[in-house]
Amino acid sequence: MATVAFRSVAKQFGDKSVLKGLDLEIADGEFLVLLGPSGCGKTTALRMVAGLESPTSGDIEIDGVAVTDLPPRERDVAMVFQSYALYPHLSVAKNIEFPLRQTSMGKAERAAKVEGAAAMLGLADLVHRKPRELSGGQRQRVALARAIVRNPVCFLMDEPLSNLDATLRAQTRSDIVTLQRRLGTTTIFVTHDQVEAMTMGDRIAVMHEGVLQQVGTPTELFFNPANAFVAGFVGNPGMNLIHADHVDGELRVATKILGSAPSQSGPVLVGVRAEDLVLDDSGVEATCTGVEILGAEVHLLCSIGEDHVVVRQAASAPRPQLGETCALRASGNGVLLFDPTSGLRLS
Amino acid sequence: MSRRLDRTKEAGLAYLLIAPAFVLALVFIIYPFMRNFSLFLYHAPPYPGLPSHFAGLSQFTTMLTSSSFLQGLEATLLYTVLVVPIGVLLGLILAVVAHQKLKGMAIYRTIFATTAVSSVAVAAVIFGTFMNPVLGLLPWLGINPNPPILQSPTWAMVAMAVIGLWQFMGLSFILFSAGLQSLPEEVLEAARIDGASEVGVFWKVTVPLLSPTIFYAITVGTIGAMYTFGQMDLLVGPFSAQYVHVNTLAYQIYQYVVTEPNPGLAACISIALFLITAVITFVNFRFLERRVTYAN
């Protein structure tokens, strides 16, 4: 158990800047998710904690001690790779045992720990198999067992669920969370899937193009996004972002009223959640570009000018046909305003 | 009906296409190989033109126990033992070191690969000039043994082996460089995170994962070494009594084809060399292949 901290960490590959001054603290025992689209620098950040990459500037601290110069083997962290990275020439038992063999632990003690880790992940029957004989889900559990067996101060997980099929993914998600709660080990979990992030993380750090956008609990990110990127990225579907003009307390798109907000003025980017956007004849003009029927609920895909929005409504409610024009309005007070150029939250 | 005709046509075309290769293979590879097994039963006639005299297996067995064969076998095996393990090890180590992401690695990789493309004649000539007792480099270094290296029972084969090693290193290096490139980088990273030192990663992960390549390099190297001929011919040939220690079996075959034609004896040695190499390769296969782990 330990805290992990990024202190002004930056990374450049040649003239490409992958991380730009990351400052982030992870509390002891916390499950922190690094979330963002591919190329945002989250995997690079993770690998720096592991010691597989070195920062161009800045420091990584584990438990308050700068470890930036330490090689991976001296950091006492464990990593679960996206491809699991199991040792193909070793059996499951020997794979799990491998980290322990680098220590001075005795044979009996190692065997006991391997057994414990294998049991915790339901691998007891598979210990003699080789990785190529296992399914994807089984391999992933071996990777997890190998990570927990030596009780490191921190788990690092690099999109471990991406290679699993959907049903297995959901099950494994909760298994990992349960495991982490039981062990209490600080965990940094990288993913591009915001559903994973929202369901698993104590806190989520959203990253985009090497810059930390916001860090907070799932609820905070959902209800209080710091900028337009976070608003649009988090949630399923993400928040709708509509360009509008704020005039006299009204939000107007092409003379029609979208909603209202306390007075500021000028062009704004309006954030409205899908469930807060309703069909209303007095509202803004939109064209229906798609209808997704999800059972009891329906997602209407519409376009307002250049902006694309999603409207959630009950399947039983009346809805336009594909290609038809309709009118939308933001209901309730859940409207957020963002600066159209910088994306920063205004209200 | 037409389908059967199509199939016949297809087969006919196929046979036609493989014919050139097969004819050549039959005439120049398979037939000569097989003919050894009849030739070796005949003694050479005392004068050319006279019919050969059937000797059965006695010629073969006599040859097997003859001192020249045994010495040749010893020389050949010594050469192989000197060249193959060291060549594989050096190629592996250099390939691993050159595989890192440091500046200038491409230049080093090109340099190490050069010996693989140089011919045996070039290598032998160059090393030969080093050993020249009057003008060569070794005398300058103080290495001026009496008898000269190539006539020394102990050092002649070592000198030949150095030449062979110089050449084999290049091939070994190329094989392992390519092998390293296809290793899953993440498995090595996992080993580093799991606490293994760089040397530990090498022995516990890299080498097992490279075992198919190691096995291939040993096999190819062994076969090449057992049939070694070029350096001996260029530096020492034609064979004479003082050069007994470098008279490899392949060279003896050459002798009995060209210098003192004796097809029966040449066939005997050919068969013997082939069988011995086959056995070694087979043993290699059984012993090592079991420990080869295919990552799959």
Added chain:
Amino acid sequence: MPTDVISPVSPAVLARKRKRRRRLSTVASYAVLTIGALIVLFPIYMAVVDSLLTPVQIGSTPPYFFPPTPQFHAYADAFNQGHLGHYIVNSVIQTLEIVAGSVITAILAAYAFATFSFPFKRILWTIVLGTLLIPFEVTIVTNYKTIQSLHLLGSMWALTIPFMVSAVGIFLLRQAFLGVAVEMREAAVLDGCGPMRYLWRVALPLVRPQIAAFVVIATLGAWNQYLWPLLLTSNDENHRTLQIGLKSLNAGTFQSLGVVLAGAVIAAVPMLLLMVVFNKQLVRSLTGGAVK
């Protein structure tokens, strides 16, 4: 709270430690590689150096490691008295013939094995693979006789025909053809394309990289050949190849090592160029099948 966590060692010390650790293993790596490279390059380097020295300079102690006044007449001598020019031409012809022949037979045979089904296919393929196990040295007894009885002894064909089939080539190209999707052939058949035209217009262009790889390795093998040209041209200066020419140069009555080494350099340069230019193909063919 975050601001009162200070690392126990000052950043300056840490930076120095960082550099020192990295320098150590990097230095060791470069040392190993440089030593290795020097050992590997040394023979070729000295050959070039000595080929540029005067005969007097060659024999002197300590030896010259760099030509003070490069002399090129060693090369001229190699060409004139050593007849290397003639031998080079022979080698070029020999190499071209062998490569052309083995590529063609390999393409045809590999195409057939990869695309068609015919009786005894498996046995025939096993035979092809079997020839891989038969090294050339065990066939020279009979091959020499065969060439004699075919009355080819005095010609270039004797040097080249036995090598116009290559199991390695057939193996590499069969793998290549197998990699061409079956649908391609089916589409071609539907378009009314016959098998030979399909080979010429569709399959061959698609396997060009593998053909290139084989050409490179076949060229290397042919150019560097020693045993067979030796057998045939020891007494035949007309058809002698460069490698054997090098041997005769070495065994000749020249006092000057410089000329001999010039010959070695001349013989080595083409393949070195080949390796530099066609590195990718060379590696691919050397490892084809061995490494995935």
